[in-house]
Amino acid sequence: MSVIDDAIVWLNDPLNWTNPDGIISRTGEHLWISAAAVALGCAVAWPLGVWMGHVGRGGAAVVTVTNLSRAVPTVALLTIFPLTAIGFGPKAIILALSLFAIPPLLANAYLGVREVDPEVRDAGRGMGLSAWQLLRKVELPLAVPYLANGFRIAAVQVVATATLAAFVNGGGLGMIISRGFGLGLASGGGQVLAGGMLVALLCLTIEGVLALIEKALLPKSLRRVKHRPPASVADALPAGS
Amino acid sequence: MPSKVNDAVLGLGAPGDDPRNPWFSWSYVSQNTDTLLAALREHLMLTLVAVALATVIAIPLAILAYRVGALSGPILGFTGVLYTVPSLALFAFLAPFTGIVQPTAVLIGLTMYALLTIVRNTLTALRQVPADVLDSARGMGYGRRAMLWRIELPLALPGIMTGLRIATVSTVALVTVGEIAGWGGLGELIIGGFNSNYYRPQIMTATLLCVALALVLDLVLLAVGRVIMPWTRRRTA
Numbered sequence: 030m031s032v033i034d035d036a037i038v039w040l041n042d043p044l045n046w047t048n049p050d051g052i053i054s055r056t057g058e059h060l061w062i063s064a065a066a067v068a069l070g071c072a073v074a075w076p077l078g079v080w081m082g083h084v085g086r087g088g089a090a091v092v093t094v095t096n097l098s099r100a101v102p103t104v105a106l107l108t109i110f111p112l113t114a115i116g117f118g119p120k121a122i123i124l125a126l127s128l129f130a131i132p133p134l135l136a137n138a139y140l141g142v143r144e145v146d147p148e149v150r151d152a153g154r155g156m157g158l159s160a161w162q163l164l165r166k167v168e169l170p171l172a173v174p175y176l177a178n179g180f181r182i183a184a185v186q187v188v189a190t191a192t193l194a195a196f197v198n199g200g201g202l203g204m205i206i207s208r209g210f211g212l213g214l215a216s217g218g219g220q221v222l223a224g225g226m227l228v229a230l231l232c233l234t235i236e237g238v239l240a241l242i243e244k245a246l247l248p249k250s251l252r253r254v255k256h257r258p259p260a261s262v263a264d265a266l267p268a269g270s
Numbered sequence: 271m272p273s274k275v276n277d278a279v280l281g282l283g284a285p286g287d288d289p290r291n292p293w294f295s296w297s298y299v300s301q302n303t304d305t306l307l308a309a310l311r312e313h314l315m316l317t318l319v320a321v322a323l324a325t326v327i328a329i330p331l332a333i334l335a336y337r338v339g340a341l342s343g344p345i346l347g348f349t350g351v352l353y354t355v356p357s358l359a360l361f362a363f364l365a366p367f368t369g370i371v372q373p374t375a376v377l378i379g380l381t382m383y384a385l386l387t388i389v390r391n392t393l394t395a396l397r398q399v400p401a402d403v404l405d406s407a408r409g410m411g412y413g414r415r416a417m418l419w420r421i422e423l424p425l426a427l428p429g430i431m432t433g434l435r436i437a438t439v440s441t442v443a444l445v446t447v448g449e450i451a452g453w454g455g456l457g458e459l460i461i462g463g464f465n466s467n468y469y470r471p472q473i474m475t476a477t478l479l480c481v482a483l484a485l486v487l488d489l490v491l492l493a494v495g496r497v498i499m500p501w502t503r504r505r506t507a
Contacts, residue, residue, distance in 0.1 A: 032366040099436065100484035102443040104457055105477040108464040112473070189356035193447065196461050206362045210450055218366035225362030229355045236354050 035219020036226065050204065052227060059201035059231065063188045065123045070130030070183055075176065078138025082172070083164050091139050095132040103129060103190050107197050122191075122199045129190055130183040137179025141172030174251050181239040188235050192228050202228045291470050298471035305459070310479055313455025316448065317441045317487070320377055324384035324437060329430070331385075332392035333418070342393065349386035357383065357447045365451045376448035383444060384437040391436065395429020396422055428502055431495040435488050442484040456480045 039045055046052045081087035106128060110121035145168050153167040195203030202224065209220030299306065335342040352360075357379060364375035399422050407421045423430075446457025454461070456476040463472030496503050 096439070099439045100443060100481050100488075102446040102457065102460070102477070102480055104446040104449070105460055105473070105480065108460055108473050109477065112464075112468050112470060185354055189354065192356045192358045195358070196449070197464060203356075203358055206358055207450060209362070210365075214366055214370060221362045222366050225359040228359040228362075232354045232356060232359075233351065 032218045032222055036222035037219075039219045039223045040226075052202075052205070055200065055202045055204055056227075056231065059188070059191055059203075062119055062123055062126070062194065062199075062201060063184070063191045065119075066126035066187050066191070067130050067180075067184050069123060069127040070134050070187070071180070073127070074131045074134035075138050078135040079142050079164070079169065079172065081135075082139040082142025083160075083168060085143065088139065088143070091132075091136050095136060098129060098132045103193050104196055107193055107199070111197060119199070122194045122197070126187050126190055126194075130187050133182040133186065134179045137175045137182070138172065141175025141179075142168045144175070145171045171251075174247060177243045177247060181236070181243060184239055185232060185236045189228075189232050202231060291468070293470050293474045295471040299475055302472070302475075306475065306479065309456045309459050309476065310483065312453070313442070313445050313457075313480065313483060316373060316376060316380060316445050316453065316455055317438065317483075320380035320441050321384050321434070321438050323377070323381045324388055325434065327381070328385045328388035328433075329392055332389045332396065335389070335393050336396040336422075345389065346393070349389055352382060353386055357444055358450060361448065361451045370452040373448070373451075373453035375451045376445070376453040380441050380444055380448070384441050387437040387440065388430070388433045391433025392426065392430045395426035395433075398429065399425045427499055428495070431491065431499070435491045435495075438487050438491060439484045442480060442487065446480065456483075 044051065048054075078091070081091070103125065106125040107122060110125045111117045113121075115121045115124060142164075149167060149171070150163065153163045158166065191201050192203035192206070194201045195207040198204075205224030205227065206221055209217035209222075209224055211217065212220065214221065331345060335345045360379040360382065361375055364378050368374040368378070403421065403425065404417070407417050412421065445455045446460060448454040449457040449461050456479055459476035460473050460480075463469040463476065466472075
């Protein structure tokens with residue numbers, strides 16, 4: 030029997046879906062850990078990014094944070110955090126994942142406010158809006174497409190990265206893959222392949238669903254982000270910066 | 271090698287702030303230099319091979335997408351889908367077919383991720399070459415090939431180098447995930463440290479080496495960029 034057959038057989042066993050550590054409960058685990066991490070990331074990155082965009086400072090810091098976050102392996106934070114005062118359990122995993130959600134959220138919040146047409150800002154000021162009113166009534170609404178875009182990138186990235194929690198036995202769909210490897214490829218190969226398919230499917234689904242929600246909720250006039258902006262501010266920067 | 275410390279920690283059960291399990295210890299580094307260097311070498315090898323392969327494939331692919339408009343949609347779409355699939359899942363797809371005796375699965379996976387970063391940056395850079403520059407080149411009698419080699423690629427080079435740097439730094443971090451398929455370089459020490467009674471000095475040393483490797487390779491590429499693109503040096507100065 031080939032590995033593909035093994036994977037199909039594994040997926041067709043109802044117990045593999047309904048067991049306490051089966052596909053259904055693993056997916057639930059995966060989703061709630063991801064949701065918590067994205068929520069935490071938003072709570073930190075959005076106010077900070079919007080404020081930095083509003084005062085027009087900190088662009089370099091956004092780039093530094095983005096670049097640095099690329100160099101730090103997720104696996105390292107996932108193994109280090111449980112051994113600190115945070116302790117074992119979902120808290121450490123959520124915290125580690127949320128750190129990787131921050132760069133896209135921060136960069137897009139900053140860019141969204143920064144990219145507001147200076148003339149629009151001037152007009153607002155000319156109408157007598159205070160700085161706070163300008164932020165709330167002009168800058169924030171115009172930044173919504175960027176915020177939405179950052180949210181989608183961060184959410185998809187976190188759902189993808191949450192797979193790695195399996196390295197520290199932290200739950201989620203990645204566990205199916207790591208358990209499969211644990212059995213050895215000869216007997217666990219089908220499970221490994223099946224787990225890979227489930228994870229890929231979940232991530233593509235989340236990406237699709239979020240894109241649809243974004244399309245449905247954003248008013249046409251605000252759908253300005255035509256091409257996906259580069260995954261980060263740094264991507265758009267010339268070499269040597 | 272770390273058994274003495276491990277026994278001590280094992281007796282305690284959970285890892286508290288045990289002075290016998292510090293985050294950093296020179297004695298760990300000096301006693302395990304060979305292991306650390308071997309992991310570092312594996313890490314470096316996997317990164318370099320993957321990025322080199324990716325570059326060789328990605329740049330022609332990006333030129334193709336740039337030249338043949340009809341292909342740019344499918345190429346970008348495919349790289350977009352691939353980017354959504356987590357590395358662990360990709361290794362899981364490949365490993366059952368390639369086995370884990372050789373690092374084939376890990377190398378293919380790493381190459382694919384580096385590939386899409388480089389393709390996207392190269393294509394963006396090529397598209398940003400100003401139209402009037404292309405016009406004047408055409409007016410001066412440049413053919414398509416001469417224009418590509420002498421106008422478009424040189425002008426896109428800063429963007430291509432940025433893509434290379436991002437791909438390299440990301441690949442260094444991503445190699446750690448290869449541990450699942452038996453080839454994780456320093457990742458093996460990080461996860462191995464976690465699994466052998468939360469052995470902190472090993473986790474931290476391997477992590478620091480990993481981040482340092484990424485930064486060093488980034489600086490090397492930055493320097494290479496300065497050398498091969500002297501005009502960007504003048505502009506930033």
